[in-house]
Amino acid sequence: xxxxxxxxxxxxxxxxxxxxxxxxxxxxxxxxxxxxxxxxxxxxxxxxxxxxxxxxxxxxxxxxxxxxxxxxxxxxxxxxxxxxxxxxxxxxxxxxxxxxxxxxxxxxxxxxxxxxxxxxxxxxxxxxxxxxxxxxxxxxxxxxxxxxxxxxxxxxxxxxxxxxxxxxxxxxxxxxxxxxxxxxxxxxxxxxxxxxxxxxxxxxxxxxxxxxxxxxxxxxxxxxxxxxxxxxxxxxxxxxxxxxxxxxxxxxxxxxxxxxxxxxxxxxxxxxxxxxxxxxxxxxxxxxxxxxxxxxxxxxxxxxxxxxxxxxxxxxxxxxxxxxxxxxxxxxxxxxxxxxxxxxxxxxxxxxxxxxxxxxxxxxxxxxxxxxxxxx
Numbered sequence: 001x002x003x004x005x006x007x008x009x010x011x012x013x014x015x016x017x018x019x020x021x022x023x024x025x026x027x028x029x030x031x032x033x034x035x036x037x038x039x040x041x042x043x044x045x046x047x048x049x050x051x052x053x054x055x056x057x058x059x060x061x062x063x064x065x066x067x068x069x070x071x072x073x074x075x076x077x078x079x080x081x082x083x084x085x086x087x088x089x090x091x092x093x094x095x096x097x098x099x100x101x102x103x104x105x106x107x108x109x110x111x112x113x114x115x116x117x118x119x120x121x122x123x124x125x126x127x128x129x130x131x132x133x134x135x136x137x138x139x140x141x142x143x144x145x146x147x148x149x150x151x152x153x154x155x156x157x158x159x160x161x162x163x164x165x166x167x168x169x170x171x172x173x174x175x176x177x178x179x180x181x182x183x184x185x186x187x188x189x190x191x192x193x194x195x196x197x198x199x200x201x202x203x204x205x206x207x208x209x210x211x212x213x214x215x216x217x218x219x220x221x222x223x224x225x226x227x228x229x230x231x232x233x234x235x236x237x238x239x240x241x242x243x244x245x246x247x248x249x250x251x252x253x254x255x256x257x258x259x260x261x262x263x264x265x266x267x268x269x270x271x272x273x274x275x276x277x278x279x280x281x282x283x284x285x286x287x288x289x290x291x292x293x294x295x296x297x298x299x300x301x302x303x304x305x306x307x308x309x310x311x312x313x314x315x316x317x318x319x320x321x322x323x324x325x326x327x328x329x330x331x332x333x334x335x336x337x338x339x340x341x342x343x344x345x346x347x348x349x350x351x352x353x354x355x356x357x358x359x360x361x362x363x364x365x366x367x368x369x370x371x372x373x374x375x376x
Contacts, residue, residue: 033183033184033186034183034184035173035184035185036173036174036176036177036182036183036184036185037177037183037184039174039177039178040178041177041178041181042178043063043066043067043068043069043178043179043181044066044067044068045062045063045065045066045067046065046066046067046069046070046199046203048060048065048126048202048203048205049205050205050206050208051206051207051208051213051253052208053208053213053216053217053253054205054206054208054253054254055127055252055253055254057126057127060126060202064199065199065202065203066179066199068175068178068179069179069180069195069196069199070196070199070200070203071175071179071375072172072175072176072178072179072196072199072200073195073196073197073198073199073200073201074200074375075172075175075375075376076090076193076196076197076200077089077090077091077094077197077200077201078090078091078374078375078376079376080092081162081165081166081169082148082149082155082157082162083110083149083155083156083157084110084155084156084157084161085110087110088109088110088154088155090145090148090197091374092107093107093119093154094119094121094122096367096368096369096372096373097302097367098121098302098303098367099121099123099298099299099302099303099363099366099367100121100122100123100204101118101119101120101121101303102119103303103304103305104118104119104305104310105118105305105309105310105311106118106309106310107119107154109151109152109153109154109155109156110154110155110156111152111153111156113152113153114153115153115154116276116309117134117276117308117309118305118306118307118308118309118310120133120134120293120295121295121296121299121303122201122204123204123205123206123296123298123299123366124204124205124206124254124296124298125141125201125202125204126201126202126203126204126205127254127258128141128258130258130259130293131282131293132144132293133293134278134292134293134308135278135279135281135282135292135293136260136279136282136283136293137281137282140198141197141198141201141202142191142194142195142198143194144198145193145194145195145197145198145201146159146190146191146194149162149190159190162190162193163188163189163190163193166188166193167185167186167188168185172188173185173188176188176192176196179192179196180192203371203372204366204372205366206298206363206366207363207365207366207369209363209364209365209366210298210360210361210362210363211359211360211361211362212360212361213363215360222357222360223356225352225353225356225357226353226356226357226360228241228350228353228356228357229353229354229355229356229357229358230357230360232244232246232350232353232354232357233246233247233354233357233358234246234247235247241350242342242345242346242350244322244323244339244346244350244354245322245335245338245339246297246322246354248335249261249263249294249333249335250294250296250297254296254298255296255297255298255300255361256294256295256296256297257294258293258294259293259294260278260279260288260291260292260293260294261291261292261294261333262278262289262290262291262292262329262331262332262333262336263292263321263322263326263332263333263336264321264325264326264327264328264329264332264333264336265290265307265311265321265326265327266290266327266329267327267328267329268290268329268330269329269330270330271286271289271290271329271330271331274289274290274329276290276308276309277289277290278290278291278292278308279291279292279293286331287331288331289330289331290329290330290331290332291331292307292308297358297361298361298363299361299362299363299366299367300315300358300361301315301358301359301361301362302362302367306318315355315358316351316355319351319354319355320351322336322339323339323343323346323350323351324339324340324343325337325338325339325340325341325343326339326340
């Protein structure tokens with residue numbers, strides 16, 4: 001009988017210690033539902049400050065952009081935790097001093113693979129009610145923010161891996177709680193992460209301190225060259241200045257219509273000959289082949305190189321292209337044909353004057369804003 005008791009006790013001990021092995025953690029060490037609910041959730045709307053002369057921001061309601069949501073998004077934007085090898089972040093291709101571009105013809109992802117398009121500026125995207133990317137393949141910033149993580153050329157990761165990292169991070173569960181009121185870390189999702197990144201990106205608005213904006217307020221004055229450049233840009237009535245046709249695609253206070261155009265970059269006989277069909281890839285309409293989104297020209301002097309593939313290194317090359325009327329192709333915009341017809345009217349002085357005006361759009365205060373810099 002005594003031996004049976006000892007044997008029973010021995011097996012009981014084996015069962016006890018076996019239950020505490022690596023595959024059977026004690027219950028009090030397992031994640032607990034509601035592990036974040038003791039953290040205060042008190043969302044405060046974020047006030048996006050825009051220049052007085054700018055349009056009213058539409059489509060944003062109470063609770064859509066919060067202080068904690070922007071803070072979370074800013075951290076995620078700059079954190080390489082999103083990439084497979086922890087080496088790159090969203091900011092790798094969108095740096096503040098390049099007006100949130102990387103100043104490269106094309107960007108390179110974590111595997112050293114070069115993309116085929118230049119990174120676009122994120123300036124004033126809160127106003128964009130058109131499709132995003134050069135080819136318009138995303139309808140919203142939230143949708144756009146989902147794509148780079150799983151793009152094999154960019155961050156080359158998977159969202160399940162990213163979410164696992166965020167759920168087990170020392171700080172992010174609390175930040176998601178404060179931004180979205182989740183009760184436990186298991187509620188962190190890719191949709192919430194993308195929403196937070198989009199919230200931060202929507203705060204990236206011009207400061208209103210460029211020379212152009214200061215002139216509108218009567219706080220500065222144009223030089224003679226800048227006046228001539230402005231008149232060509234906006235087609236002011238003048239006997240000695242040709243219309244540069246700029247404002248049709250880059251108009252308004254944002255200096256973009258956010259529409260899609262074929263500006264005669266490539267001379268091809270057939271739409272099938274375009275190396276990159278742009279918007280046509282999304283719409284599958286041959287009429288859209290070779291069309292790309294017109295970017296903002298605010299801070300244009302800081303976003304070189306230019307065009308969707310970064311083919312032009314300087315503003316001088318850009319203006320030469322437009323003054324020439326570009327290259328003929330089946331979907332070229334009629335305005336380019338107008339420019340070609342009067343290409344002989346443009347001089348080197350006109351080029352210098354137009355560039356002088358474009359440089360009045362420089363906004364160093366935007367790029368240096370501490371709220372837009374890395375929080376790390």
